[in-house]
Amino acid sequence: MVHVDLPINKTAEEPLYRQIIRLVRERIVEGSWVPGERLPGSRELADTLGISRISVVNAYAELREEGLIVGQAGRGTFVTGPNGLTNDPRALPSVAANPIAHVTQRHPPNVIAFSGGAPAEEFLPVSLIRQAYNAVLDRDGADALLYEETEGYLPLRQAIAEYSRTTGINCRAEHVLITGGCQQALDMAVQALLSEGDALITTNPTYLGILDLARVRRVQVFGIPMDEDGIKIDALQEALIHHRARAIYIAPTYHNPTGTVMSIHRRRRLLQVAADFGVPVLEDGVYHELGFAGTPPPPLKALDSEGIVLHTNGFSKIVLPGTRIGYVIGEGPVWERIMRVKRAADICTPTLNQRAMHYFLQTGALSGHLDRVRKIIRERRDSMIRSLQRHMPEGTRWSTPTGGMYLWVELPHNGPTVAELYNNAIKQGVTFAMGPMFHTDGGGGYFMRLNFAAQAPDKIEEGVRRLRAAWHGLSAQNSGVVLRDTEHIL
Numbered sequence: 490m491v492h493v494d495l496p497i498n499k500t501a502e503e504p505l506y507r508q509i510i511r512l513v514r515e516r517i518v519e520g521s522w523v524p525g526e527r528l529p530g531s532r533e534l535a536d537t538l539g540i541s542r543i544s545v546v547n548a549y550a551e552l553r554e555e556g557l558i559v560g561q562a563g564r565g566t567f568v569t570g571p572n573g574l575t576n577d578p579r580a581l582p583s584v585a586a587n588p589i590a591h592v593t594q595r596h597p598p599n600v601i602a603f604s605g606g607a608p609a610e611e612f613l614p615v616s617l618i619r620q621a622y623n624a625v626l627d628r629d630g631a632d633a634l635l636y637e638e639t640e641g642y643l644p645l646r647q648a649i650a651e652y653s654r655t656t657g658i659n660c661r662a663e664h665v666l667i668t669g670g671c672q673q674a675l676d677m678a679v680q681a682l683l684s685e686g687d688a689l690i691t692t693n694p695t696y697l698g699i700l701d702l703a704r705v706r707r708v709q710v711f712g713i714p715m716d717e718d719g720i721k722i723d724a725l726q727e728a729l730i731h732h733r734a735r736a737i738y739i740a741p742t743y744h745n746p747t748g749t750v751m752s753i754h755r756r757r758r759l760l761q762v763a764a765d766f767g768v769p770v771l772e773d774g775v776y777h778e779l780g781f782a783g784t785p786p787p788p789l790k791a792l793d794s795e796g797i798v799l800h801t802n803g804f805s806k807i808v809l810p811g812t813r814i815g816y817v818i819g820e821g822p823v824w825e826r827i828m829r830v831k832r833a834a835d836i837c838t839p840t841l842n843q844r845a846m847h848y849f850l851q852t853g854a855l856s857g858h859l860d861r862v863r864k865i866i867r868e869r870r871d872s873m874i875r876s877l878q879r880h881m882p883e884g885t886r887w888s889t890p891t892g893g894m895y896l897w898v899e900l901p902h903n904g905p906t907v908a909e910l911y912n913n914a915i916k917q918g919v920t921f922a923m924g925p926m927f928h929t930d931g932g933g934g935y936f937m938r939l940n941f942a943a944q945a946p947d948k949i950e951e952g953v954r955r956l957r958a959a960w961h962g963l964s965a966q967n968s969g970v971v972l973r974d975t976e977h978i979l
């Protein structure tokens with residue numbers, strides 16, 4: 490049963506049922522109420538809050554509509570999972586309740602998941618990784634099982650510094666801290682740069698992991714609109730004037746979720762503006778190596794003459810996510826703070842994983858592996874675009890990314906929103922990441938992010954067909970909406 494902590498204000502102008510909706514939604518989105526937990530019955534909640542039952546009944550009805558809760562005959566009302574498939578709210582975690590679950594969630598085999606943030610399983614170099622772990626244990630014995638220095642395994646830091654210099658980042662091993670994935674690198678940087686209540690600026694939309702992090706670190710987020718060249722500089726300046734921001738989080742290359750690559754000109758402007766305002770830039774370069782059509786501009790850190798950029802990166806997207814090896818490159822006064830935060834968080838990143846990753850890099854297998862992955866994901870991007878052209882309703886639009894793993898798709902505004910579509914899509918056996926999760930202002934109601942890298946072309950085709958069926962099911966009632974006729978187009 491959920492812990493009921495809903496501070497209702499009976500004298501506020503906002504109607505009581507709206508307050509309940511808002512507060513329940515908040516509890517679910519922040520993760521205090523988790524999928525499968527039972528909510529009190531409407532009479533019980535009304536009694537607890539000292540309000541009329543009808544307000545609770547209305548609120549529950551709307552929350553059910555939104556897909557945040559689900560009623561089970563004879564059992565009660567639960568925080569929902571996308572339960573259309575299983576009929577059991579505890580069977581799957583709810584993406585609405587736990588946005589990061591989109592990245593990490595594993596789905597039953599009959600579900601075609603376009604929602605995830607992981608590379609396809611067939612890309613993971615299992616036998617090379619097995620060899621790496623065995624070789625490290627043979628070579629280092631118990632040494633590979635002890636604590637590592639907080640900064641990380643020196644040879645790995647040296648290898649990362651060497652690689653980073655090839656992208657134009659001027660650094661040495663002492664500027665590299667190994668972290669538990671890029672996500673922890675971001676967390677360490679956020680903790681070192683910002684205190685509770687401080688302002689963090691980012692793009693709108695942005696990586697949902699940074700929004701998740703800001704929520705738990707109680708940092709305020711301000712989202713700045715973007716165009717095809719990246720963050721809009723005028724709007725950024727405006728925000729910097731008004732908000733006394735402590736950091737600007739930017740993923741300049743193959744931005745998640747839009748796939749945008751920030752132009753070199755925009756990169757320079759951004760750094761200039763950040764330097765003028767004295768605000769550090771937190772760069773996320775995790776997709777930098779996943780370009781499959783042309784070479785992107787250098788990372789912001791490579792253009793950073795003032796030492797204001799902290800560069801975060803990792804191996805999840807290019808080798809494997811489960812080893813959790815990421816890093817942050819930086820310097821200056823903040824560097825000592827980051828090191829302290831890391832030490833306090835977990836002492837060090839697991840020794841064996843660091844050494845195995847280093848061993849893998851040393852074998853030289855990475856570049857061949859990456860060439861293969863880039864070729865395949867480019868084919869998959871093309872495949873998904875063809876499927877969207879064939880199946881999605883007229884008025885659907887999408888990005889054509891030159892790298893990364895995602896298509897950013899906008900549905901026609903005369904049909905269902907993505908939130909309306911989601912449960913129907915689950916019933917059809919397909920998932921996607923909902924646009925509003927990436928937005929700082931609740932926008933993105935007609936946008937969805939589709940991971941094209943994670944599925945083979947036949948699955949992509951079938952998944953997009955299912956999306957069409959889900960959309961069709963909802964918009965059938967909605968006259969005036971024109972569906973593309975697949976056969977006709979073929």
Ligand SMILES: Cc1ncc(COP(=O)(O)O)c(C=O)c1O
Binds near residue numbers: 669670698
């Ligand atoms: C933009 C971005 N940054 C960071 C991460 C987290 O990466 P890691 O798995 O290395 O923690 C992701 C994962 O989806 C991402 O999309």
